[in-house]
Amino acid sequence: MLSESMKYSGIQIAYFLWGYYMLQLMLFLVAMVTSYFLVLPLLGLVSSLYLQPLWTLLPTVVLSLLLNYVQIIVSRKALLQDHRYKHRRRGESAKALALNNRRVYHNFSYFLFFFNILLGFYSCLLRIAKSILLGLVFLARIDRSGLMQGYQHWDFGNVII
Template sequence: MYYNNILTRSFSKIYRYHRYFTFSIQILCTYTVILIVIYNLTCLLTFYGIYSIKNQLDRIHYIILHQFNWDIQWGTTFINDLFFCSIISIIIYCTQIFNGLNKIQQHLISAYAGKYIDIPPRHNFSNNELISKCLHFSGYLCGYTAWGFIIFYKILFLICFLFRLWIRYDSKWFQHILALCLPIILIYLLKHILMSLLSEFVFLQNFGRTPSLNNRRIFFIFNYFNFFFDCFLGILSCVIRILKSVLASLLFMGRLDYSFMGRNLERLDQGYATYVTFIHMEIIHGHPILDDSLKLTEDMTVLINSYRKIIQR
């Protein structure tokens, strides 16, 4: 019973069973194709990649040896990098696939009840847009997932490969960069920790239980000096923001329910607009109350026709 609860709770994070909900055939077929594509891409990039990367490394070794007279031995450790990248990519993208199914279920159930919390309501799109954009759902979802998997796999392998060569052949440069970056990162982290502690124990009343300021004068004096500090440290925050956006784009490339452009510009994201219009079309043509009403009407029509035939006889 204990292991059953652990497995059920962990599985419910990526998919939750609902008694009165079933996915449409289009959704099930689309995600089945995506899983097959991910499996084929993993086998292709891993096993064919060993042969192709070995040939490319031999060409690069020949060019570097004749142009710069550097004898760099690649070795065979890149095979371990390939298997490592395959495992990480499969775990991340399979998790994203099942999380996407879970989000579709949540959005459809909420929309059946008339709650549009995470997606724009239907009146934001014209009838022409609903039809034309929802047609791209299956193709976009499969294409975004496949190309996101390939790009993430290639970038991860390149980072692992260059990082290993960097440490092996030029560890001094690595130490210099660490000596340059680590103090800035530590100052950045310590500043955020200090801000959090001051906010809880100095600025706010009742140790952060209420949003009321304890002393406005101290707060604005600290805000004045923090302005100059953030102007110089803002370049690190800018780099971190760019890295976060790039990493999020790679990890969530196969998730059409996430828009990378924010709430005001989300209609410019073709993938997200396709997902929203598909959800609305599923609600219009697959609402369970509508289906049950049509079934009852059809049964009543058959029953009335049968009675008429009996009366005519």
Template sequence: MKNSYFVFSLGLLKSKESSDMYYNNALTRPFAKIYRWHRYFTFSIQILCTYTVVLVVIYNLTYLLTFYGIHTIKNQLDRVHFILLSQLNWNIEWGTSFINDIYLCSILSVIIYCTQIFNGLIKIQQHLISAYAGKYIDIPPRHNFSNNELISKCLHFSGYLCGYTAWGFIIFYKISFVFCLLLRLWIRYDSRWFQHILALCLPIVLVYLLKHILVSLLSEFVFLQNFGRTPSLNNRRIYFIFNYFNFFFDCFLGILSCYIRVSKALLASLLFMGRLDYSFMGRNLERLDQGYATYVTFIHMEIIHGHPILGTNFSFYFLLILESGD
């Protein structure tokens, strides 16, 4: 009776430390940042099949967007060239430079999304192993969902994962291509606008960075005791005086912080679109994220129906019943 339940339960008894449960050799060490091979843990058939389909979808999309996309984008650029020439009298020669942009965006999109796929497998592994031990640190516990929600939402896991990954890959590819193309044309035809933007933005960004460096240095060497090793204040009067002036400074500099916050949210949405285990909403609003709610309920259903300790005990009792003949 050496099924996956029994192997995992036996591994818990053999391993003295949590690090002993992972392979650490010359073959697995280079891939530790992408995926860690567990000695006794095995994914369910649904997870393996779903991620296999996701990898096939990424492969097909890469082929279609790269090779068929060259002909499609060339026709669209010729159409844009005709409109600009007839309406604005702008003669922009695209040439063949956009093909290099297509290849660059394809390689970048594949690297980013394949990395996200394997990182998603790591998160599923970590969440399942923690949940086997009754630890729900990164995901809400089961009592936050009704039984009906657990069943109805976990059914969308495979479809949402494939759909989110595919559309995230397409959107990231399209936006990165447009960005590369516009940046190339901007620098080639009118670099003065680019220089003016840099002259306008760089001073604000430098002031923003210098202010953060100053706050970090003051916090470590002036405000905190023992040079930041303890959280206790050392110079309370200087701290509150600086806090007063920093309030007015942040009121004006907060405009840049708003743009940075929105930019980070948009960039994170593009990069992590295929990651159902990440919610872009706060802890109180994460249940409004359908993808994240689907992921959490799927993890709970995996625990309910695939817990290795419970599976081993049930198998053992079932064999005892069969041997007793009752």
């Protein structure tokens, strides 16, 4: 415990410096990518071929978001019954989760199955990207471990007393 206590301040300063360095590097890279692949082609200073992947992916993203919102609206308006109940503790009313059209629900679920697989894949990639970004931003924080629960003892910066 004593040797860990002596290491703590050096590790803390190293984590602060490394976190600051990584944050500055990521901000620089994001600014460069944004300016080179979006701003400069829109200004006409760089070939518009850099915007080709954006124009290719844009309809897919728009259709994906549109289908996601349509799925939410249809499930609220057409599939659920309009029953309300009161919470025992809070006293406020909420909509009950009771199906109105079971056949429509099964058909809707069947036809959106493959779309939901893609949505889950994109959700997984987005979760990984968020965890990488938050890991870089919060690297300098010693009070929170960068590792998940159960593996925090591997983090030298996180001393649990």
